[in-house]
Structure formats: C-alpha cells, structure tokens
Amino acid sequence: MNFNLTEEQTMIQDSVARFVQDNYAFDQRNATVALEHGFSLDHWQQFAELGWLSIPFAEAHGGFDGGPVDTMVIMQEFGRGLVSEPFLPTVLLFGGLLKAGASEDVKNALIPQIVAGELQGAFAFLERQSRYIISDVRTRARRDGVNWVINGEKVVVLNGGAAQKLLVLARSSGEQSDENGLSLFLVDAFAEGVASTGYRLTDGREAANITFNNVTAEAVIGGLGEGYGLTSTVVDHALLAVAADALGAMESLNARTLEYLKTRKQFGTHIGSFQALQHRMVDMFAACENTKSLLYRAVCAMDAGDEDARRSLLALKFMVGKAGRKIGGEGIQMHGGMGMTEELPVGSYVKRLMIANTLFGDADHQQQRFSALVSEAG
Amino acid sequence: MDTRFTDEELAFQTEVRQFFADTLDEELRGRLEGVEASPNLKEAMLDYQRRLNAKGWMAPGWPVEYGGQDWSMSQHFIFNAERGKAGAPAPIPFGVTMVAPVIYTYGTKEQKERFLPRILNSDDWWCQGYSESGAGSDLASLQCKAQREGDEYVVNGSKIWTSFAQAADWIFCLVRTDNSGRKQDGISFLLIDMTTPGVTVSPIETIDGIYHLNEVHFDNARVPVDNRIGEEGKGWTYAKSLLVYERLSIAEVAESKRNLAQLRELARAEVNGGHSLLDDAVFARRLAEVEIDLMALEFTELRVLASAAEGGVPGPESSLLKLQGTTIQQTIQELRMDVAGYYSQTLQGNLSASQLGHDFADIAQKLYFRGRASSIYGGSDEVQKNVTAKHVLGL
Ligand SMILES: Cc1cc2nc3c(=O)[nH]c(=O)nc-3n(C[C@H](O)[C@H](O)[C@H](O)COP(=O)(O)OP(=O)(O)OC[C@H]3O[C@@H](n4cnc5c(N)ncnc54)[C@H](O)[C@@H]3O)c2cc1C
Numbered sequence: 001m002n003f004n005l006t007e008e009q010t011m012i013q014d015s016v017a018r019f020v021q022d023n024y025a026f027d028q029r030n031a032t033v034a035l036e037h038g039f040s041l042d043h044w045q046q047f048a049e050l051g052w053l054s055i056p057f058a059e060a061h062g063g064f065d066g067g068p069v070d071t072m073v074i075m076q077e078f079g080r081g082l083v084s085e086p087f088l089p090t091v092l093l094f095g096g097l098l099k100a101g102a103s104e105d106v107k108n109a110l111i112p113q114i115v116a117g118e119l120q121g122a123f124a125f126l127e128r129q130s131r132y133i134i135s136d137v138r139t140r141a142r143r144d145g146v147n148w149v150i151n152g153e154k155v156v157v158l159n160g161g162a163a164q165k166l167l168v169l170a171r172s173s174g175e176q177s178d179e180n181g182l183s184l185f186l187v188d189a190f191a192e193g194v195a196s197t198g199y200r201l202t203d204g205r206e207a208a209n210i211t212f213n214n215v216t217a218e219a220v221i222g223g224l225g226e227g228y229g230l231t232s233t234v235v236d237h238a239l240l241a242v243a244a245d246a247l248g249a250m251e252s253l254n255a256r257t258l259e260y261l262k263t264r265k266q267f268g269t270h271i272g273s274f275q276a277l278q279h280r281m282v283d284m285f286a287a288c289e290n291t292k293s294l295l296y297r298a299v300c301a302m303d304a305g306d307e308d309a310r311r312s313l314l315a316l317k318f319m320v321g322k323a324g325r326k327i328g329g330e331g332i333q334m335h336g337g338m339g340m341t342e343e344l345p346v347g348s349y350v351k352r353l354m355i356a357n358t359l360f361g362d363a364d365h366q367q368q369r370f371s372a373l374v375s376e377a378g
Numbered sequence: 379m380d381t382r383f384t385d386e387e388l389a390f391q392t393e394v395r396q397f398f399a400d401t402l403d404e405e406l407r408g409r410l411e412g413v414e415a416s417p418n419l420k421e422a423m424l425d426y427q428r429r430l431n432a433k434g435w436m437a438p439g440w441p442v443e444y445g446g447q448d449w450s451m452s453q454h455f456i457f458n459a460e461r462g463k464a465g466a467p468a469p470i471p472f473g474v475t476m477v478a479p480v481i482y483t484y485g486t487k488e489q490k491e492r493f494l495p496r497i498l499n500s501d502d503w504w505c506q507g508y509s510e511s512g513a514g515s516d517l518a519s520l521q522c523k524a525q526r527e528g529d530e531y532v533v534n535g536s537k538i539w540t541s542f543a544q545a546a547d548w549i550f551c552l553v554r555t556d557n558s559g560r561k562q563d564g565i566s567f568l569l570i571d572m573t574t575p576g577v578t579v580s581p582i583e584t585i586d587g588i589y590h591l592n593e594v595h596f597d598n599a600r601v602p603v604d605n606r607i608g609e610e611g612k613g614w615t616y617a618k619s620l621l622v623y624e625r626l627s628i629a630e631v632a633e634s635k636r637n638l639a640q641l642r643e644l645a646r647a648e649v650n651g652g653h654s655l656l657d658d659a660v661f662a663r664r665l666a667e668v669e670i671d672l673m674a675l676e677f678t679e680l681r682v683l684a685s686a687a688e689g690g691v692p693g694p695e696s697s698l699l700k701l702q703g704t705t706i707q708q709t710i711q712e713l714r715m716d717v718a719g720y721y722s723q724t725l726q727g728n729l730s731a732s733q734l735g736h737d738f739a740d741i742a743q744k745l746y747f748r749g750r751a752s753s754i755y756g757g758s759d760e761v762q763k764n765v766t767a768k769h770v771l772g773l
Pocket residue numbers: 264265266267271274276277333334335336337338340505506507508509511513514515516538539540541591751754755756757758759760761764
C-alpha cells in the first residue's frame with residue numbers, strides 16, 4: 001500500500017503547477033476570465049500541446065489512457081490556481097460520455113479533435129425544475145423517420161457558450177423523473193433551433209441556458225434508454241474531479257489565510273498569535289486533510305472498481321461541501337475587511353468552493369444519498 | 379413576568395402597522411426590497427426616510443427636544459417589530475443612529491442646531507471614518523493626523539472601509555491630535571465636510587459586486603476647530619459611548635424574522651425529487667435550528683430592553699446581541715443560497731430573472747456575500763467575544 005504518485009503522474013503535476021505559476025497570478029486570472037467565454041484559447045492550445053487534453057482517452061483515439069489519479073492530479077492543480085479553462089465540461093463530461101457510450105465512428109470523429117484542442121463540448125443535463133435530481137428531465141426526444149428531434153430547455157450548462165457540440169440528456173420515453181427512458185443525443189450547437197443565453201458563474205466561468213426547438217440530433221450516444229446509466233458513470237468520475245479541484249482550492253486558500261495570520265499585525269502582534277484564531281486555523285487544516293483522505297479513498301476505490309466506491313464517493317462530495325464552507329467562511333473572516341475585497345483572491349476561492357458544492361448535488365443532498373445507501377445496505 | 383402588551387400598546391401597534399401599510403406603497407416597497415444590494419439605494423432610502431420624518435418617526439430614540447419620541451421600551455420594540463414585518467429597512471445608520479447621539483450628547487448648541495435637523499430630514503448623508511489600514515480591530519492605533527493651526531485642523535492620512543463615502547456629504551472621523559501618551563488618549567472626534575479641498579474618495583471593489591466601500595484620503599484638508607466634538611483628545615471616549623446606542627436594534631431580530639418567513643416560502647416552493655425542500659429532513663432541521671436561535675435572541679433583546687427601561691445599565695446579556703444577531707443573519711443567508719441550488723452561483727448580469735430561470739438567486743447571492751462582512755464590521759465576532767470574555771465573564 002502507498003499513496004505515492006508514479007513518476008509520470010509527478011511529471012504531469014509539475015507541469016500543471018508550472019503552468020499555473022506562469023499564467024495564473026491573480027491579475028492574470030482576472031484578465032483571462034474577462035475574455036469571451038471566460039477562458040483563453042491560447043491556454044487551451046497549450047493544454048493540447050502538453051498532452052493534458054488526451055489524459056482520459058484511449059490510445060486508439062489519440063489518448064493517454066489515464067485513470068482517475070491522473071485526472072485528480074491535474075484538477076487539484078487547476079483548483080489551486082483557479083484555472084478557468086473548461087477541462088471539466090469539455091474533456092471529462094463531454095469527452096467522458098463519448099468515451100463511455102459513443103460508437104467507434106463518433107469517437108474517431110470527435111475525440112481526436114478534443115485531444116488536439118480543436119473542439120469544445122458541453123453536457124446539457126440540468127433543467128429549471130430538476131435541482132439535483134439528474135433523472136428529472138422534461139426535455140423530449142421524438143423519433144422522426146431515422147432522426148431524433150429534441151424539444152426543451154437545459155440550464156446552467158457549463159461551457160455552454162463556447163461549446164461547438166452538445167450532449168443532451170432527453171426523454172425518449174417515460175415520465176418526468178423516470179430513470180428509464182432517458183437517452184443521450186449529440187447535437188451541433190449551431191444547428192437550427194438551438195438558442196443559447198450565456199452568463200457567468202460567480203467565479204467567472206461561463207454557463208448557458210440552451211433551448212432546443214425541433215432540433216435534429218446528429219446521433220444517439222449509447223443505446224436508447226441508456227442515458228441515465230451513462231450519465232451516472234461519467235458524473236461519478238466528474239465528482240472526483242470536482243473534489244480534486246476543490247481540494248486544490250482549499251489548500252491554496254488555507255495557505256493564504258495562514259500567511260495572513262503570520263503577517264497581519266494588530267495590537268502590536270501578529271493576529272496569528274491569538275488563540276481564538278489559531279484553533280480555528282487548525283480546524284481548517286483538519287477540514288482540508290479530511291477532504292484529501294476521502295478523495296484518496298474514493299479515487300482508490302474507483303480505480304480498483306471496489307464495492308465501497310459509491311459510499312466513499314458520496315462521503316467525499318459531502319465533505320467537499322462541508323469543508324469548503326468552513327474554509328471559505330473562515331478565510332474571509334480571518335482576512336477581516338481585506339477578505340471582502342477583490343484585491344485578494346480570497347473571494348474567488350470561496351466562490352470556487354461554493355460552486356464545487358453545488359455541482360452534481362450539494363452537501364445536504366449527498367448526505368441524504370449517503371444515509372439512504374448505508375441503510376439500504378443494512 | 380409578563381410579556382403581554384397593554385391596551386395602549388396594542389393601539390400603538392395598530393397605528394404603526396397602519397402607518398407602514400399606508401407609507402410603503404407598492405412602488406416604494408419594490409424599491410426597498412433588497413435595497414442593500416441596489417445601486418439606487420440612496421434615492422430609495424431618501425424617499426423612505428423623508429416619509430418616516432414627516433410622521434416624526436425618523437429618530438424615535440432621540441431625546442424629545444431634538445425630535446425623538448417619548449416612547450416606552452415596549453413601543454420601541456413594537457415599532458421595530460412592525461417595521462421589520464412590513465419589510466421596511468432601518469434608516470441608514472451613519473447619521474441618525476451613529477453620529478447624532480454623539481452630537482446631542484457631547485456637541486455644542488451650535489453643532490446640535492446645525493446638524494441634527496439636517497440629519498432628521500436626510501438633507502445630509504454621513505459616513506463613518508474610523509478604520510485605517512493599520513487600525514482595524516486595534517482601532518486605537520489609528521494614525522490619521524489632525525494638526526492644529528490657529529482655528530483650523532490640518533488633516534492628513536487615510537481612512538479605509540468607509541461605507542457609502544461615495545454618497546456622503548459629511549464624514550465623522552477619529553483623528554490623532556496627540557502622539558505622546560497612551561494611544562487611546564490622543565484621539566479627537568472631528569466632523570468633516572466631504573467637499574473640503576484635499577478630501578478625495580476612491581472606491582474599493584468587493585466580492586458581492588455592490589459598490590459600498592471606499593478609501594477616504596485627506597491631503598492637507600483644513601477643518602474648522604468648531605467641527606470638533608467635545609474636548610481635544612477625548613474622541614475615543616465619545617466613540618466608545620456611541621457603541622451603546624447601536625445596541626438598540628443591532629440584533630436585527632425583526633429583519634431576521636421576516637427573512638426567515640420568506641426563506642420558508644422559498645423552500646416550500648423549491649422541489650427536489652418530487653417533494654418540497656421543506657419536507658427534506660436535513661433542510662428542515664437546519665431551518666428549525668436557526669428559528670430556535672432566533673426565538674431565544676428575540677427574548678434576550680426584550681430582556682435587555684426591559685432592564686434598560688428600568689433605568690439600569692444593560693445587563694451582561696447585551697454583549698451577545700450583535701454576535702448572535704449576526705450569526706443568525708448569516709445562517710439565513712446561507713440557507714437561502716442553498717435553496718437557490720445551482721442558481722446561487724450564477725451571475726444574472728443583464729438577464730431578466732425569467733431568462734436566467736430563477737428569481738431570487740441574484741439578490742440572495744449579493745446579500746450572502748455582503749453579509750459575510752457583518753461579522754467583521756462594528757467590532758468583529760472575535761473582538762466581541764474578547765470583550766465579553768474580559769468585561770462580562772472576567773476572564
Ligand atoms: C463591509 C464593511 C463595512 C465597513 N464599514 C466601515 C465604516 O463605515 N467605517 C469604518 O470606520 N469602518 C468600517 N469597516 C471596517 C471594520 O470595522 C473593520 O474591518 C474591522 O474593525 C476589522 O478590522 P480589519 O479589517 O483591519 O481586520 P483585522 O483587525 O486585521 O482582523 C483580521 C482578523 O483578525 C481577527 N482579530 C483581530 N484582533 C483579534 C484579537 N485580539 N483576537 C482575536 N482575533 C482578532 C479579526 O476578528 C479578524 O478576523 C467596514 C468593514 C467592512 C468589511
């Protein structure tokens with residue numbers, strides 16, 4: 001047993017850390033998120049050249065055949081630097097779903113484009129009413145000869161503004177919240193009937209609401225009615241990635257807060273000399289370590305296909321919410337007035353952590369899923 | 379022990395309720411909803427405060443001779459409760475609640491005549507110039523300097539975190555007039571006209587996306603000695619005594635009660651997996667917890683008011699009002715964000731609520747981030763606990 005990275009993984013980690021170091025100082029980040037769609041196409045090209053966009057894909061499609069640990073290493077560094085490029089939506093969600101369910105033809109056509117940095121994608125699954133229930137889908141797919149025609153609306157689609165291709169979770173049969181009857185459709189973002197309204201998330205990344213008005217899909221991904229199963233698998237992996245991103249953000253915010261406690265002086269001494277703050281800083285450190293332990297636990301379980309994987313995953317996502325709230329709240333509080341300003345990145349870290357909490361279900365939601373799972377298992 | 383209102387108090391309650399019902403017409407109510415997050419705050423508040431003043435209720439807590447009301451503590455309580463229920467905010471505090479008591483307690487006759495009526499009618503808007511970048515919790519170490527030259531002070535230095543300085547006509551400042559003794563001793567209390575040459579304001583960008591914070595710089599700003607309150611070097615004493623006046627409504631119980639009721643309705647309407655969020659055991663528990671804390675705080679406040687009414691010094695429990703009030707406000711803000719779900723993290727920008735797909739998320743989010751500051755300003759939670767530990771518990 002060990003928790004060491006392989007030599008290759010260490011190299012990836014170093015190279016992402018170097019990128020963040022060179023390109024993601026806070027003012028550089030602000031300039032990047034101010035760009036159209038909230039990220040830099042130049043950075044994206046660098047990602048492609050450095051091979052990061054190929055990580056999860058099979059070698060046959062130009063990929064690196066990496067596993068959850070490789071993704072974790074990248075995402076943790078991205079979180080540390082508050083990187084805004086759409087690695088999660090394009091590579092892990094859109095790419096992940098293609099990898100899990102698309103035909104060879106579709107994979108051959110699209111995955112190499114992702115790897116080359118030429119294709120932006122998004123996964124459109126949430127709806128106005130769905131909240132955290134992924135199967136709560138009203139968007140309809142109806143057969144029209146050999147084609148499928150989509151009608152409905154998807155909301156808070158990450159990277160929905162920049163995406164050239166979309167994967168849409170739609171109902172090909174069944175009632176509003178049935179897990180059966182959901183299918184995944186590949187849709188061209190520029191197809192007739194697709195209309196997108198973009199906006200920013202609190203940390204500057206972009207999302208969109210997208211309506212589909214009699215839109216003809218390009219392909220069904222996976223079998224008909226397999227949409228929910230595919231989504232669950234891919235979302236489980238994405239949860240790990242979100243948790244790793246959040247862990248990186250927690251580590252960085254904790255380091256900044258600690259540094260502030262050591263440098264800010266009031267009453268003639270460092271504020272870090274006050275026990276009232278010391279103990280809480282220790283709690284924040286513990287919250288971060290708890291998140292790391294659950295992340296390692298879930299990654300190892302997923303990698304090994306362990307039966308404990310689900311329980312670990314839900315525990316992890318709950319902890320991301322809980323620890324993020326603690327570290328974020330205290331991060332602002334301990335910075336005093338400075339924590340309220342855009343001069344420091346404190347607020348941006350807090351927002352990143354709050355977004356991580358909501359993605360794929362917040363702490364309350366995961367806690368309930370966890371309880372249900374454990375009581376079912378008896 | 380009896381908390382029932384008398385018949386006169388019940389009649390007063392009806393009068394107050396009627397007043398707010400008549401005063402807050404549909405249009406003004408709309409402008410005041412979430413006003414803390416609105417760029418049109420000053421306009422809306424000006425309109426509202428003038429209506430309060432027309433009724434004589436802008437500053438009921440002031441002594442009657444300056445325009446206050448001769449109300450019992452119960453009446454003050456009823457007034458604040460009805461105001462909160464009606465969704466009407468407290469007036470912007472810097473003039474009416476913060477500087478005015480210092481002026482009518484320690485000011486000269488001329489100062490009272492000059493400033494108090496204009497505060498009542500919201501002709502002058504005030505801001506508070508205490509904090510400096512090096513003097514936050516350790517306020518007494520402030521360095522902004524006022525040097526006497528004839529019948530003027532020449533002020534040099536900077537204040538930071540000055541709320542609403544951008545909209546203020548006047549700033550009340552703590553300035554250093556003497557460096558020789560204990561740091562609390564060389565501080566004086568100055569009223570400075572914001573149009574004085576050498577006074578400039580620069581904005582501070584904040585994480586809530588609302589413009590409310592500033593730095594105020596003084597570069598050889600010449601201020602008449604007549605604008606000093608009380609004696610030179612006694613500013614710290616005056617400022618500390620002012621903190622007592624903030625206590626009257628600092629717990630914001632009425633606001634929290636209203637926010638909690640609204641929160642419950644929002645949660646009721648939000649559906650997760652076929653059932654209302656109100657039926658969600660985890661959420662319901664969190665909601666009950668904050669409601670119970672608020673019930674306790676409401677009576678803590680009543681106990682403080684009752685003992686003050688008997689002419690006593692506020693009891694030790696008064697030190698908890700801000701601390702607990704703030705915690706409750708922040709918890710309600712946090713729960714409101716959780717109700718908004720994904721939308722708690724979307725920026726509405728120029729979109730309409732229906733385009734975005736959610737109608738309360740934008741305000742919930744601004745107030746959430748804004749609300750993080752309430753445990754920082756006015757004596758941070760840590761400072762409050764230090765004070766309570768030392769002066770109340772004797773630690
Ligand atoms: C939104 C907002 C509005 C404000 N409006 C005004 C205004 O209008 N006018 C004005 O004058 N000021 C205003 N302030 C300033 C406010 O009063 C100060 O921010 C506050 O006093 C804290 O000072 P600081 O920011 O320098 O933090 P610091 O004093 O540096 O504190 C940093 C952290 O250390 C903690 N700490 C400090 N000392 C101790 C101790 N002895 N023991 C334990 N913990 C300690 C603090 O609680 C805090 O968590 C405002 C601040 C904010 C955020």
